[in-house]
Amino acid sequence: xxxxxxxxxxxxxxxxxxxxxxxxxxxxxxxxxxxxxxxxxxxxxxxxxxxxxxxxxxxxxxxxxxxxxxxxxxxxxxxxxxxxxxxxxxxxxxxxxxxxxxxxxxxxxxxxxxxxxxxxxxxxxxxxxxxxxxxxxxxxxxxxxxxxxxxxxxxxxxxxxxxxxxxxxxxxxxxxxxxxxxxxxxxxxxxxxxxxxxxxxxxxxxxxxxxxxxxxxxxxxxxxxxxxxxxxxxxxxxxxxxxxxxxxxxxxxxxxxx
Amino acid sequence: xxxxxxxxxxxxxxxxxxxxxxxxxxxxxxxxxxxxxxxxxxxxxxxxxxxxxxxxxxxxxxxxxxxxxxxxxxxxxxxxxxxxxxxxxxxxxxxxxxxxxxxxxxxxxxxxxxxxxxxxxxxxxxxxxxxxxxxxxxxxxxxxxxxxxxxxxxxxxxxxxxxxxxxxxxxxxxxxxxxxxxxxxxxxxxxxxxxxxxxxxxxxxxxxxxxxxxxxxxxxxxxxxxxxxxxxxxxxxxxxxxxxxxxxxxxxxxxxxxxxxxx
Numbered sequence: 001x002x003x004x005x006x007x008x009x010x011x012x013x014x015x016x017x018x019x020x021x022x023x024x025x026x027x028x029x030x031x032x033x034x035x036x037x038x039x040x041x042x043x044x045x046x047x048x049x050x051x052x053x054x055x056x057x058x059x060x061x062x063x064x065x066x067x068x069x070x071x072x073x074x075x076x077x078x079x080x081x082x083x084x085x086x087x088x089x090x091x092x093x094x095x096x097x098x099x100x101x102x103x104x105x106x107x108x109x110x111x112x113x114x115x116x117x118x119x120x121x122x123x124x125x126x127x128x129x130x131x132x133x134x135x136x137x138x139x140x141x142x143x144x145x146x147x148x149x150x151x152x153x154x155x156x157x158x159x160x161x162x163x164x165x166x167x168x169x170x171x172x173x174x175x176x177x178x179x180x181x182x183x184x185x186x187x188x189x190x191x192x193x194x195x196x197x198x199x200x201x202x203x204x205x206x207x208x209x210x211x212x213x214x215x216x217x218x219x220x221x222x223x224x225x226x227x228x229x230x231x232x233x234x235x236x237x238x239x240x241x242x243x244x245x246x247x248x249x250x251x252x253x254x255x256x257x258x
Numbered sequence: 259x260x261x262x263x264x265x266x267x268x269x270x271x272x273x274x275x276x277x278x279x280x281x282x283x284x285x286x287x288x289x290x291x292x293x294x295x296x297x298x299x300x301x302x303x304x305x306x307x308x309x310x311x312x313x314x315x316x317x318x319x320x321x322x323x324x325x326x327x328x329x330x331x332x333x334x335x336x337x338x339x340x341x342x343x344x345x346x347x348x349x350x351x352x353x354x355x356x357x358x359x360x361x362x363x364x365x366x367x368x369x370x371x372x373x374x375x376x377x378x379x380x381x382x383x384x385x386x387x388x389x390x391x392x393x394x395x396x397x398x399x400x401x402x403x404x405x406x407x408x409x410x411x412x413x414x415x416x417x418x419x420x421x422x423x424x425x426x427x428x429x430x431x432x433x434x435x436x437x438x439x440x441x442x443x444x445x446x447x448x449x450x451x452x453x454x455x456x457x458x459x460x461x462x463x464x465x466x467x468x469x470x471x472x473x474x475x476x477x478x479x480x481x482x483x484x485x486x487x488x489x490x491x492x493x494x495x496x497x498x499x500x501x502x503x504x505x506x507x508x509x510x511x512x513x514x515x516x517x518x519x520x521x
Contacts, residue, residue: 056393061394061395063391063394063395085397087397088397090394090395090396090397091397091470093395095391097388097392098388098393099387100386101387101388101389101391101392102389102392103384103389103392104383104387104389114396114398115396115397115398117398118397118398118403119396119397119398121299161392164392164396165396168396168397242444246349
């Protein structure tokens with residue numbers, strides 16, 4: 001369970017998705033997705049591999065174009081935005097990739113400074129360095145500032161990936177499988193970090209995962225995706241109290257029995 | 259409302275369609291380069307870093323190859339000219355061969371192998387590890403930062419490297435001639451440049467600019483559009499080299515034909 005009660009503004013929708021469809025050739029990935037993310041809320045999207053969870057957040061970030069439907073993020077229709085408007089919107093979105101997606105040729109410090117240099121050229125080197133120190137401290141990895149990504153563990157790479165998105169002070173965080181491939185202790189640390197980010201930086205988040213421990217620890221709402229659409233949405237206990245659906249039953253059994 | 263219920267039927271055949279689509283895609287890629295190249299902010303620092311990678315890092319290989327090319331070409335040409343007692347023409351022969359053809363071609367082929375594969379593999383691995391997407395979502399223009407700077411660096415560095423190769427090749431040739439005929443360096447270069455026209459120099463420079471642009475575009479295109487995980491990285495590097503070399507030979511033939519018609 002979450003260690004704190006988040007401040008959710010139920011009147012302020014930061015992401016609103018209606019009737020979203022996306023296909024890759026004959027492969028229909030999303031088949032009518034509807035979703036609302038409120039300010040300050042963490043939604044966990046659960047589902048089997050290949051059900052379109054990552055595609056969903058890539059569409060939200062404007063990395064993919066939907067075939068049909070509306071994607072409203074912070075009051076703007078993402079598919080209709082031009083390059084400049086999309087870039088401005090992306091400054092308010094933090095996208096944490098599954099493997100961190102750190103720039104291999106840069107040190108951790110340079111990885112964090114890079115988005116600042118590009119997006120705020122007027123910022124001095126000292127100001128950038130201070131911000132880097134703040135976010136590194138927030139993810140608990142201040143000592144890695146001069147290390148190369150190849151020298152970091154999987155968990156550290158994910159933390160630095162989160163730090164790199166936090167440095168632009170986003171309003172919305174999109175996490176793509178933040179605990180995939182990590183040991184249970186590191187998973188717990190990442191879950192704590194996701195909650196810390198929500199609390200300290202007042203972000204709203206969509207968290208894509210297979211991991212029910214992560215879902216229970218970080219999600220204010222769980223949305224279960226099956227065959228390209230959400231079959232159930234609600235808090236953790238509500239979603240898993242009714243195990244009439246085979247997917248939900250198997251998910252629960254696999255995560256908590258195995 | 260679902261779209262794409264049925265896979266689209268090919269217009270001619272799937273392979274021919276794919277070929278024309280990729281040609282169209284490459285032209286879009288090139289037109290995007292020209293749109294972005296002068297649009298601020300200019301990525302000067304990254305451009306200089308790429309010039310260092312393309313130019314300076316290729317110097318050792320270029321020096322060795324250029325020097326040996328000049329030396330060996332002179333050694334191989336001497337017996338034929340000696341039959342006619344015309345070894346004094348060696349400097350002219352070598353300079354024409356090196357400046358008109360060998361230096362641009364050797365430099366371009368070496369850069370296609372070394373630089374093209376490196377750019378193709380680097381961008382492809384960035385693509386498959388989502389680093390390019392990470393730039394995109396950090397509101398950074400990856401095309402401008404990664405592609406424009408690399409294409410520009412190749413286009414600027416190739417003529418410089420070509421000039422250097424020509425010089426080193428001539429020095430290799432001079433070494434052989436000096437050891438055999440005891441010709442002084444002044445006499446060698448006087449003879450060497452006696453038959454070189456402005457058109458020769460200009461066409462070589464123009465060729466190198468075209469070759470550099472080709473290597474940059476092909477390797478960036480392959481890397482930037484890589485897929486299929488780690489297999490895609492190797493494929494992008496390989497295809498970047500093969501297509502670059504193929505296009506370099508085609509361009510060489512076309513430019514030689516044009517220059518000869520002007521001469």
